Amino acid sequence: MPRYDQDDQDEDYDDLDDAHPWRQRLVTWALAALGLGLGFLIPYTLYLNHQVSQRFGALQWQLPTRVYARPLQLSPGLAMDAQTLKTELDAAAYRDDGAGTRPGTYARDGGRFTIASRGFGDIDAVVPARRLQVSLSGGSVASVRDLARGQNLKSALLDPARIATLYGQKQEERRLVRLEEVPELLVTGLQAVEDRDFGTHHGIDLSGIIRAIWVAVRSGGETRQGASTLTQQLARSGLLGIGKEVTPSRKFNEILFALILEARYDKRTILEAYMNQVYMGQRGSQAIHGVAAASEFWFGRELDSLSTEQIALLIGIVKGPSHYDPRRNPERALDRRNLALDKLHETGLIKDPEWKRARAAPLGVTRTPGMAAANRFPAYVDLVRRQLARDYPESALQGAGLSVLTGMSPSAQAYAEGAVTRTLKSVENKKRPPLQAGLVLTDVHDGDVLAVVGSRNVSQPGFNRAVEAQRPVGSLLKPFVYLLALAQPDRYSLASYVDDGPVTVQLGKNRRWNPTNSDRRSHGSVRLVDALAHSYNQATVRIGMKVDPERLVNLVRVLAGIQAEANPSVILGATDQ
Structure with a gap:
């Protein structure tokens, strides 16, 4: 049996080490690099995971506060002509499509309107969508009929017009939807x-990344092919705080964020967040942001009423809302929409007849x-802002997604603006500076403010x-004078007689005040109710001096918030207010 000397073995190993020293160094360097990489990557990944928990975990978007007019209540006998009803419908973004079958549309045949109303949440109840027939005759509503049930109605409510949107720090228009509220074709077609x-992927598409790199290398960097998954697109959408600049560091963060999102959340949560966050125009x-706001922005429709070609256009716009803007670049948008339709057809989501019909259809924006x-x-x-500021702190309004219901009547506002414009035009002349105007119109029955015009430039x-x-309050304070008098029933009643003759009030320092009536006449002894009804100054001053101006000032301060000298x-x- 052969024997090996230990010294010989050691010499052999030494020779082996001397022959391949670079292998040892390579292994050492590789292990060191791996250690450094893990030392950086693990803490950094934990940091990004914390960011995902803070930003995405709560799924809190900044939603604008929307201000609405009052719902339009239609009932037989209501004063309403065809032009007024059309003004109300136009303000609420109803479209005359000649059929009035889809929610948010109407058809007109003379004084007969067929209206497909939208459902909405009123103050005390949810008002369902209806298909109504409203007949007008003689300047009023003759009848209101529910076409689905085939019966006449005592009244019907139409959803209110949105008159303003109050944004927070970010000017983002968004309407949140659940995934089940999004049309199935949009959900599957987007994918x-x-x-x-x-x-099936876990946040990134490795084959897509390799394919994109290969295309870029073959073209010398002139051609770029997208390889981002929906999860990556969501990661760079602004929700997680990373930008859209094309840099290796940003792409690295995007990939890590996508992997973390896929590890922490299910596909449904990610897809629903995408549907509400994706940027769709400006x-x-x-x-x-979001497909629901995009549906209203591009088509003036609810999301669930979109046609196949409109869904395909939304899917196409996702790639570049500015580049494929159908209003500014219709040909480019049409090509992109048709490409999306082809993909839907290839994957079996739409059949041949629908594909051909949709491809031949116009953009429809x-x-x-x-x-x-x-x-x-x-x-x-x-x-509205002033009243909100009085009742709510500013932090409660910014991005809170509130719905503010007002008493505005869009038709009354239109008539008020027209009246201001016509009146100024009729009284102005070139010899004096341009006049200004202000108008407030209120409902005499409930005090609602129906219209406000702040200047001659009504929309500025x-x-x-x-x-x-x-401006002076004037005779608006007279009812308060009589209120104080009637609070003393042992001295005054509506039937009491007061003197409306000439009156002199001593002001001190030998000064006197001699008010007169607007008609420059005295009316002798008149009943208190008549003095109030005719706004007689002399009788009112006599009563006011007896009830004491100091008491009047205190009363109007408490009841009306008017500050005045006694x-x-x-x-x-x-007194000016």
């Missing part, structure tokens, strides 16, 4: 076009954005003369 492996400073501008009625909204924000301008002239409203 078919943007991320076919969404249901209107001035307002960014349109509205000429102007379907949603209301941020502030259509600046003077009225200024009044600025100094609100209806609310901010100081001078005799305050009896006739000589």
Whole structure:
């Protein structure tokens, strides 16, 4: 049996080490690099995981506060002509499509309107959607009929017009939806076009990344192919605080965020967040986010009423809302929409007849954005802001997604604006500076403010003369004078007689005040109720001096918030408010 000397073995190992020293160094360097990488990657991943918990875990979006007019109540006998009803429908973004079958549309045949109303949440109840037939005759509503039930109604409510949108720090227009509220074709079609492996991957598509790198290398960097999954798109949408700049560090963060999202949340949660967060367009400073807001913005429709071609256009816009803007770049948008339709057809989501019909259909976008501008009625909204600021802290309003219901009547507002414009035009001349105006219209039955006009430029924000301008209160204070008198039943009643003859009030320092009536006449002894009804100044001053101007000032301060000096002239409203 052969023997091996230990020294010989050691020499052999030494020779082996001397022959391959680079292997040892390579292994050492690799282990060191791995250790450093893990030392950085593990803490950094834990940090990003914390960011996901804070930003995505709560799923809190900044939602604008929406301000609405009053719901339109239609009932037989209500004063209403065809033009007024059309004004109300147009303000509430109803479209005349000639059929009136889809919610938010109507058809007109002379004085007969067929209206497909939208359901909405009123103050005390949920009002369901209905298909109504409203007949007008002789300047009023003749009948209101529920077409589905085939019966006449005593009254029906139409959803209110949105008159303003109050944004928080971010100018984001968004309407939250649950995944089951999104059309099935939009859910499956988005995956078919943007991320076919969404249901199986873990946040990133390795084959897609390799394919994109290969295309970029072959073209010398001139051609780029997208490889981002829906999860990656969500990660860079702004919800997690990373930008959209094309840098290796941003892409690295995007991949890590996508992996973390997939590890922590199920596919349904990720897809629902995507449907509410994806950027879909821009209107001035307002960014349109989410498919529900996009449906209203591009088509003026509810999400559940979109056609196949409109769903395909929404899917196509996702890739680049500015590049594929159908209002500015209709040809480019049409090509992108048809590409999306082809993908839907290839994957079996739509059949041949529907594919051919949808491909031949026009884009179907509205000429102007379907949603209301941020502030259509600046003077009225200024009044709303003041009342909100009085009742709520500013932090409770920004991005809180509140719905503010007002008493505004869009038709009354339109008539008020027209009246101001016509009146100014009729009284102005070139010899004097342009006149200004302010108007407040209230409902005599319930006190609701129906319309506000703040200046001659009715649609421009600025100094609100209806609310901010100081002017004498005048005869508005006279009812308070008589209220104080009638609070003394042993001295006054409505049938009591008062003197409406000439009156002199001593003011001190040998000064006198001699008020007169507006008709420059005295009316002798008149009943108290007649003095109030005819707004007689002399009789009112006599009563006011007896009840004491100091008491009048205290009363109007408590009841109306009017601050005034306790001078005799305050009896006739000589105080600016």
